[in-house]
Amino acid sequence: MLGDLRSGGxxxxxxxxxxxxxxxxxxxxxxITPEMHRRVLNLFHALRSRRDRRIxxxxxxxxxxxxxxDPLALTHERIFAxxxxxxxxxxxxxxxxxxxxxxxVHYGEEHGPDLADVAxxxxxxxxxxxxxxxxxxxxxxxxxxxxxxxxxxxxxxTLSMPRLATPRRSVVAGSVGIAGGQTGIYPTETPGGWRLxxxxxxxxxxxxxxxPTLVLPGDQVRFTSISRAEFERLWQECA
Amino acid sequence: MSIRVLKPGLSTTVQDGGxxxxxxLGISPCGPADRLSxxxxxxxxxxxxxxxxxxxxxxxxTLEFESDATIALAGANCGCVLAEERVGAFTPLxxxxxxxxxxxxxxxxxxxxxxxxxxxxxxxxxxxxxxDVRGKFGGVEGRRLKAGDVLKISSAGARQxxxxxxxxxxxxxSEGPIRVTRGAQHHWFCPAEYGRFLTSPxxxxxxxxxxxxxxxxEAINTVERRQLLTDGIPLGAIQVPQDGQPxxxxxxxQTTGGYPKITNVIAADIHRVGQLRPxxxxxxxxxxxxxxxxxxxxxxRWFEEIWQx
Numbered sequence: 001m002l003g004d005l006r007s008g009g010x011x012x013x014x015x016x017x018x019x020x021x022x023x024x025x026x027x028x029x030x031x032i033t034p035e036m037h038r039r040v041l042n043l044f045h046a047l048r049s050r051r052d053r054r055i056x057x058x059x060x061x062x063x064x065x066x067x068x069x070d071p072l073a074l075t076h077e078r079i080f081a082x083x084x085x086x087x088x089x090x091x092x093x094x095x096x097x098x099x100x101x102x103x104x105v106h107y108g109e110e111h112g113p114d115l116a117d118v119a120x121x122x123x124x125x126x127x128x129x130x131x132x133x134x135x136x137x138x139x140x141x142x143x144x145x146x147x148x149x150x151x152x153x154x155x156x157x158t159l160s161m162p163r164l165a166t167p168r169r170s171v172v173a174g175s176v177g178i179a180g181g182q183t184g185i186y187p188t189e190t191p192g193g194w195r196l197x198x199x200x201x202x203x204x205x206x207x208x209x210x211x212p213t214l215v216l217p218g219d220q221v222r223f224t225s226i227s228r229a230e231f232e233r234l235w236q237e238c239a
Numbered sequence: 240m241s242i243r244v245l246k247p248g249l250s251t252t253v254q255d256g257g258x259x260x261x262x263x264l265g266i267s268p269c270g271p272a273d274r275l276s277x278x279x280x281x282x283x284x285x286x287x288x289x290x291x292x293x294x295x296x297x298x299x300x301t302l303e304f305e306s307d308a309t310i311a312l313a314g315a316n317c318g319c320v321l322a323e324e325r326v327g328a329f330t331p332l333x334x335x336x337x338x339x340x341x342x343x344x345x346x347x348x349x350x351x352x353x354x355x356x357x358x359x360x361x362x363x364x365x366x367x368x369x370x371d372v373r374g375k376f377g378g379v380e381g382r383r384l385k386a387g388d389v390l391k392i393s394s395a396g397a398r399q400x401x402x403x404x405x406x407x408x409x410x411x412x413s414e415g416p417i418r419v420t421r422g423a424q425h426h427w428f429c430p431a432e433y434g435r436f437l438t439s440p441x442x443x444x445x446x447x448x449x450x451x452x453x454x455x456x457e458a459i460n461t462v463e464r465r466q467l468l469t470d471g472i473p474l475g476a477i478q479v480p481q482d483g484q485p486x487x488x489x490x491x492x493q494t495t496g497g498y499p500k501i502t503n504v505i506a507a508d509i510h511r512v513g514q515l516r517p518x519x520x521x522x523x524x525x526x527x528x529x530x531x532x533x534x535x536x537x538x539x540r541w542f543e544e545i546w547q548x
Contacts, residue, residue, distance in 0.1 A: 019423040020503035021531035023473040032468060044263065057262035059471025059494050066471025068262065071506050071535055076528060143265040144469065144495025147374035151469065151495075187265075188375055207364050207376035213264045 012039070014087065016080050022056075022071040024079055027064045032153065036063045037141060041218045046086040055082075060142040060217050062151075098218040103185065103200050105134065105176050105223045106231035111199035114164075118178060118195050121161045132156045133197065134223040138183065140215045148187030148205025148213040152221055155183045167193030174200045176223070187213070198223075201234035240308065240392035242355070246301035247385050248342065250448075253359050253378035256289030258367035262494045268474065269369035269377065270490055272296075272449055272513030273350050275411060275542065276314035280354035282546070283311035283331045285397040290358035291368035293384075295351045297516065299342020300384065302353075304334040308392055309356040309400065315348030315514060329408065331400045348412065348514035356400070360393040373450060373491055407545040411510075416524035418508050420531050422476060422500035427463045435459060436501055437523055441485065445517045449491035452515060458483025461499055469497045475504030475512065477523075487512055505531035507538045 012028070019025040028039045044060045047067065054073040059066035069079050107130045108115040119126045138152035145151075155178070163179040168191060171177070175186045177194025186192060187205035200223075204214050215221060226234070244251075254277065257270025271277035271294055278288040286292075293300070299317040312319055312328040319326050322338040328351070334340070345351060361368045361378055370378025379388055425433060441456035459479050472478070476488045478498040487504060488496070489512060504512055505526060515521065526534070 017423050018420070018528050019471075019500070020473040020475060021420055021505050021528050021535070023471075023503075025423045025470065030468075048263075056259040057268065057494075059262045061470035061495055062468040064468075064470045066262075066473060068471075068473060071532060072539065075532065142469075142495065143263060144471075145265060145493050147264065147266045147371065147376075149265050188373075190373070205374075207371075207374065207381070212261075212266075212365065217263055 014039075016083060018076050019066060023066055023068045024076065024083065025064055025066050026083060029063050032062045032141075034139075037139060040065050040142075043083070043087050044217065046089050047083070050086065052082070059144065061144070062141055098216070098220070100137070100220045100222065101215050103202060103221055103223050104226040104230065104234060105198040105200050106226050106228055107133075107198035109228065111231070112176070112197040114177075114195035115197045118159065118161050118197055122158050124158065129159060129197070130225050132159055133183070134225045136222075138221040140217055140219045140221060142217045143213060143215070146188065146190055147207070150184060150204070150213075150215050150221070152183050155181060157181060159183075161195050163193040164195065167191050171196065172199065174202065174204065176200060199231070201231050201238055203238050240306040240357070240394065242308070242390040242392065243303040243305055244300060244384050244386055244388040244390065245303055245339065247383060247388070248295050248300035249298040250296040251300045251384045252294050252370035252372065253291050253361050253368055253390075254294045254370060255291045255368040257490070258365050258369050258371070258377065261365050262471070265494050266365065266374065267371065267450075267491050267494055269367070269371050269449075271352065272490055273314050273348075273352070273510040274513075275510045275538075276350070277352045277354070278542070279329070279403060279545075280311045280313035280352040281358075282401050283313070283329070283403060284309050284354050284356040285400040286354060286356065286358050290354065290395070291361060291393075292352050292354040292359060295342055295353065297349055298344050299351055301339065301341045304336060304338045304340070305389075306336050306392070308334045310334055310340070311354050312351055313354075314351040315345035317345045317351045318343035329403050329405055331402070345516070349516045350513055355392050356397050357393040357395050360391040371491065402547040403545050404547055407541070410541060412514060413511075416522040417511060418505045418526045418531065418534065419477065419502035419523050420505055420526060420528055422502045423470070424467065424499035425501055427461045427467075427499040428459060428479075428501055429462045432459050432461070433501065436485065437525055440520050440522050443515050443517050443519045443521065447515075447517060449489055451489055451492060452487040452512065454485045454487065454521070456484070459485060459501065463499065467497050467499050469495050472496050472500070473503055475506075475509050476500040477502045477504065489513075505534060507531065507534040
């Protein structure tokens with residue numbers, strides 16, 4: 001069973017693959033591009049805005065959207081039709097409420113124990129790594145892995161570095177890390193293998209807030225370098 | 240009305256039907272590992288099927304009732320003793336203030352559910368009482384129960400308790416292979432490797448929890464050399480990391496991942512995964528999506544027939 005849609009107009013094909021008896025993986029393509037990002041988010045917003053309780057969860061990815069549904073309420077045929085319908089409403093469906101989030105980071109010292117290694121790997125001065133990391137604007141591709149973890153794309157390539165061979169048993173919340181060509185912020189304390197370069201005093205995830213995460217898929221993020229004193233001050237303020 | 244935790248057991252959490260609608264924030268559904276047993280326990284005390292209840296794992300809790308209550312146990316047998324009398328699962332039990340319920344090790348599965356008439360009262364986080372131990376929220380302070388915790392019993396309106404026909408429960412945990420449908424990346428595996436997955440027995444590793452069951456057995460190799468672009472993970476997906484040892488992603492699963500998914504446990508068999516213990520042997524059998532739907536509908540029909548008039 002594979003729904004391959006090529007209806008007319010400017011629409012690009014998408015594949016609908018049954019991933020389980022309760023879900024469909026909608027795949028738009030095979031390469032991470034801004035166009036893919038936009039298409040994933042458009043379908044995500046179009047389906048979400050329907051508030052259809054038969055659809056239990058939506059999982060955006062780099063080039064796909066997983067639609068999880070109640071198998072006692074919907075079949076694959078029905079969900080294919082709903083997805084097709086929603087994708088036709090594509091262009092205007094994005095609520096256009098994406099935001100740019102400034103994330104202050106104290107780079108290095110105990111907050112970024114791997115900063116020197118990242119600099120050595122990139123053959124750059126530590127200051128240059130900080131400058132590059134905090135000068136880019138990142139897209140929130142999606143959130144996943146753990147509650148509130150944002151996958152950010154747009155890191156300058158020179159900063160790429162493979163993750164640690166042995167993950168740390170515990171990484172504190174707010175830690176900013178690099179893994180391959182990606183950068184991200186640990187929202188809660190977890191084990192983790194990313195190279196840690198700094199830490200933000202912002203609480204990226206708080207289950208008690210009405211908006212539990214500071215960023216949503218489609219938002220943008222910019223890092224700004226702050227001093228230790230500033231970190232301490234903001235840490236208290238955010239508590 | 241409350242229950243005091245004297246001993247927490249190995250891993251006891253508050254769960255309800257689960258937390259849906261937040262996967263795009265990276266939030267897993269959580270909820271009961273064995274959905275059917277939770278529904279049975281709740282119905283026996285006249286609750287909504289998904290009222291907040293206790294899920295106990297491998298080694299049960301010891302609890303003291305601080306008020307009169309009606310409780311019911313379902314799922315794995317764990318040699319429960321109430322006020323020094325042996326009590327069985329699948330029958331509603333009245334308790335009086337001061338009584339102690341002692342639950343031991345599970346003998347025929349991994350998880351036992353304890354429902355209490357009215358349900359356990361915890362704050363709802365994103366609409367759910369379920370404990371998310373990885374995210375550290377929900378349930379009791381986002382963690383497993385510990386000695387000294389006091390659980391409030393809700394006075395929420397309850398219905399007539401229902402009795403279950405025990406002989407009807409035999410069908411619940413069949414011995415057969417766990418049924419799976421093809422996963423989103425099944426074509427990343429050549430027919431020989433795919434076939435090997437379906438014909439080989441696997442053993443549940445000790446490193447298994449509600450987030451995932453790691454299996455040990457025949458390694459499965461992918462034909463693809465490229466890396467999968469991180470995508471969404473459905474409940475019950477079986478992913479194959481580089482070492483070839485499959486992992487069943489379960490109720491506390493991460494919402495996205497980067498390993499190819501070879502197959503997916505069907506909805507009607509997810510509860511059986513919740514009763515697997517470390518060192519248990521499992522086999523898999525492929526069914527079509529249509530067969531999976533039919534199995535689920537049949538299970539729902541069965542669920543309505545297990546109750547006494």
